[in-house]
Amino acid sequence: MRLAPQPSAQPLRLIILLLVATGVTASPVISTGCPDRCVCDDQLVVQCAGQHLTTFPVNLPLATRQLIISNNLIVELPPLSLNYLSDLVYLDCSNNSLTEISESTFGNLRKLAYLDLSFNTLTRIEDRTFGPLASLVMLRMTDNPGLSEIHPDAFTENVALQVLDVSRNNLTVVNVTSLLALPALRSLGLSGNPWSCECENEDLCLWVHLEGFKFQDEGQTVCGSPADMQGRRLGEVGIQLRTLCHQTLGSWDYLFFVVIGFVIFAAGTVSAWVMGVIMVLYERYIKKKDGQLDVDEEEDDTSETGRTSGARRDHGNGNLKTPHDV
Numbered sequence: 001m002r003l004a005p006q007p008s009a010q011p012l013r014l015i016i017l018l019l020v021a022t023g024v025t026a027s028p029v030i031s032t033g034c035p036d037r038c039v040c041d042d043q044l045v046v047q048c049a050g051q052h053l054t055t056f057p058v059n060l061p062l063a064t065r066q067l068i069i070s071n072n073l074i075v076e077l078p079p080l081s082l083n084y085l086s087d088l089v090y091l092d093c094s095n096n097s098l099t100e101i102s103e104s105t106f107g108n109l110r111k112l113a114y115l116d117l118s119f120n121t122l123t124r125i126e127d128r129t130f131g132p133l134a135s136l137v138m139l140r141m142t143d144n145p146g147l148s149e150i151h152p153d154a155f156t157e158n159v160a161l162q163v164l165d166v167s168r169n170n171l172t173v174v175n176v177t178s179l180l181a182l183p184a185l186r187s188l189g190l191s192g193n194p195w196s197c198e199c200e201n202e203d204l205c206l207w208v209h210l211e212g213f214k215f216q217d218e219g220q221t222v223c224g225s226p227a228d229m230q231g232r233r234l235g236e237v238g239i240q241l242r243t244l245c246h247q248t249l250g251s252w253d254y255l256f257f258v259v260i261g262f263v264i265f266a267a268g269t270v271s272a273w274v275m276g277v278i279m280v281l282y283e284r285y286i287k288k289k290d291g292q293l294d295v296d297e298e299e300d301d302t303s304e305t306g307r308t309s310g311a312r313r314d315h316g317n318g319n320l321k322t323p324h325d326v
């Protein structure tokens with residue numbers, strides 16, 4: 001059993017080369033050396049592309065401004081190592097085996113302007129994944145064949161974002177609310193995804209229809225479903241979807257208003273009838289009461305003479321009808 005990897009001539013020669021190189025172009029800023037199999041220059045660029053790396057390089061200069069780790073087999077971006085690089089402006093992670101990016105991954109990269117995550121195996125982008133990247137201008141995240149979900153608020157805080165490319169993924173819907181709110185966005189790549197051209201995606205289709213110039217490869221931004229829309233351009237079906245999706249809603253609204261109108265009409269009629277009946281009854285009651293009061297007054301006048309008998313009658317019966325009964 002070998003405990004240490006056998007040193008082969010190739011990396012050794014590279015290390016010697018690197019040592020010589022750093023000796024020649026000794027930069028006071030790069031003081032912590034350079035990772036294995038990477039090339040660091042005095043412009044604070046660290047180039048590690050195509051080195052069969054399976055893990056994120058260690059021993060990166062703290063002042064690194066550009067880091068290129070494309071065309072490797074890296075499966076994870078460790079938040080701790082990455083967030084030491086607070087001066088990082090340019091990060092190219094394309095063509096690796098990244099499956100997951102979390103909220104903490106880019107937690108401290110406030111100067112990062114360019115990020116490339118294309119040609120990886122990402123499947124979903126969570127809320128706030130790119131939240132801390134307030135200086136991000138360009139985000140490329142193309143060719144992740146399993147990427148089918150991007151949280152509606154994933155880009156909400158990337159106010160500097162100008163170019164976003166999510167072409168050739170597995171996206172079917174995207175919530176355009178947060179994208180529309182990005183003040184600097186001027187180019188969006190959506191082509192090569194199996195877009196759903198149903199009402200759920202109406203906003204996106206309308207947007208492409210209205211501002212086609214913003215979309216890279218707009219001609220390739222086509223519907224993947226439903227079957228009868230397959231291959232049609234999103235911009236082309238935008239208006240059709242609007243009519244389609246609101247027509248059904250309109251007829252339901254119409255029906256609703258007819259029913260409500262009828263109910264209000266019926267309630268009005270019934271209440272008017274009830275009110276009429278009550279009025280008539282009340283009037284009759286008042287008339288009757290008035291008539292009886294007249295009779296009563298006459299009685300009172302007659303009892304002026306025989307006071308005691310009248311008083312006894314009132315107390316005994318206490319009823320207006322009594323004069324006739326007694």
Ligand SMILES: *[C@@H]1O[C@H](CO)[C@@H](O)[C@H](O)[C@H]1NC(C)=O
Nearest residue numbers: 050051052070071072095119
């Ligand atoms: C990805 O990297 C591998 C290995 O370096 C390379 O062979 C391949 O051509 C690269 N693919 C793309 C699309 O750049």
Ligand SMILES: *[C@@H]1O[C@H](CO)[C@@H](O)[C@H](O)[C@H]1NC(C)=O
Nearest residue numbers: 144145146147148170171172
């Ligand atoms: C793309 O998404 C669909 C479901 O929306 C899924 O069935 C399919 O397997 C996905 N494709 C890849 C390559 O992951």
Ligand SMILES: *[C@@H]1O[C@H](CO)[C@@H](O)[C@H](O)[C@H]1NC(C)=O
Nearest residue numbers: 152153175176177178200203
């Ligand atoms: C889009 O996202 C916003 C914010 O998360 C939400 O309020 C809205 O309802 C979403 N729209 C659709 C159509 O899902």
